[in-house]
Amino acid sequence: MLPIVRVHSFESMGTFDGPGLRLVVFLQGCNFRCLYCANPDTIARESEKTKHLPGDEILRRALSEKAFFGRRGGVTFSGGEPTLQAQALVPLCQELKKHQIHICIDSNGSVMNEDTRQLFDIVDMVLLDCKQPDAAKHRILTGVHNSVTLKTAEMLAEMGKPIRLRYVVVPGYSDSPADIDLLGHTYSRFSNIERIEVLPYHTYGKHKYEALGWEYKLEGLKEPRAEDIQRIAEQLRGYFSCVWTQ
Template identity: 55%
Template sequence: MIRVHSYESLGTYDGPGIRLVVFLQGCNFRCLYCANPDTIDCKGEGKNTAPEDILRMAVSQKPFFGKKGGITFSGGEPTIQAKALIPLFRMLKEAGIHICVDTNGSVWNESVKDLFTLADLVLLDVKEFNDERHHLLTLRSNEQTLQTAAWLEANEKPFWLRYVLVQGYSAFREDIEALGKHFKDYRMIERVEILPYHTLGVHKYEAMGLSYQLNSVKQNTPEQLEEARALFEVYFNKVFVN
C-alpha cells in the first residue's frame, strides 16, 4: 500500500505539460518554509492506497495529459516510500504514462535507485548549496542530495534543478554562484526552476497548532527574482521563474 496525502488534477507546475500530482505522506526534511506541513508525519492525514487505484486514476486522466503531461509524485518526500512505489511505476510505464518524481534527493538505497531508473524525469530540489545554511533551512545536510545529482548525471537520467528563493536563507549570490559552478557541466539538467518563496501554507500551521518560523520573511520582489535569474543564467541555458 502507498500512503497518499492528496491529489491535484490538471497540475501545471510540477513537471512538463498537464499532470496528475500525487502528494505522498511523510518527509525526512524539516524545511522552515514547508507549504505542506501536514504531509511531514509519515502517518498524518494520509490514506493507505492500493497502487491499482492510483493507476486507474492516471489512466482515466491520460486524455488530458497530451504529449508532454503525465503523473508527478510529490510530497512529502516520495522516496521514503520507494519500495512500495516500484510496482506502481512499472504499471504506469506499461500504460505509457510519463512519470516525474519531485524529490529532495536525500534518501538513498537500492529501491530509490530502481525508482529513479523507472522514472522519466526527476525534479531535484536543492534547497541551498552551502551545507551550513542548508542545515539551518532544513535541519538536514545536503550531502546526499548532491550525490544523488551526481548519480542522475552518471546514469543519464534527465532532471530539473529546483531552487526555492528565500530572502535571508537561500538568496545569497555566493551560494548561487557556487551552485552554478558545481553543476554547470552537467548534461542531464534540462532546466533550472527558481521557485519564489510564498506563504500559502501558513494557515496550515495555525490549524495544526504549530508556530510558523518565517513570519518576518517577505516574499520576493520582481527585482530579486530577476537578479537570481541573471545569476543562474551565467551557468545554465534554460532558467525559469516558476
C-alpha cells in the same frame, strides 16, 4: 495487488510539477523540516488525512485521466518526500510505464538505496529540489545535511536522467550572490539538467501551521521582490542554458 502507498492528496490537471498536464500525487511523510515548507501537513509519516491506497487505485486514477495528458503530460509523485516510499512506488511505476504514462518524481534527493536507484531508473524525469548548496546553511534551512542530494545528482547524471533543478529563493537564507554562485559551480557540470527553476519563497502554506498548532518560524519574513528573482535568474544564466522563473 500493488503495494499500499501513503497518499496525502491528489491534484488533477496540474501544470507546475513537470511537463504538460499532470496528475500530481502528494505522498505522506518527509525527512526534511524546511522552515518554509508549504505543505507541513505532509511531513508526518501518518496524519488524520492520510489515505492508505493500493497502488492499483492510483493506477486506475492515472488511466482515467490519461486522455488529458497529451504527448507531454503524465503523473508526478510529490510530497512530502516520495522516495521514502520507493519500495512501494517501484511496482506502481512499472505498471504506469506499461501504459506509456510519463512519470516525474519531485524529490529532495536525500534518500539513496537500491529501491530509490530502481525508482529513479524507471521514471522519466526528476524534479530535484536543491534547498541550499552550502552545507551549513542547508542544515539551518532544512535540519539535515545536503551531501546525499549532491550524490543523487551525480547518480542521475550517470543514468542520463533528465532533471529540472528547483531552487527556492528565501530572503536571508538562500538569496545571496555567494549562494547563487555556489549553486552554479556545484550543479552546472551536470549536462542532464534541462533547466533550473527559480521559485520565490511564499507564505501560502502559513495557515496550515496555525491549523496544526505549530510555530511558523519565518514569521514576518517578506516574499522576495520580482526584481530580486530576476537578478538571481540573470546570475544563474551565467551557468545554465535554461533558467525558468515562476
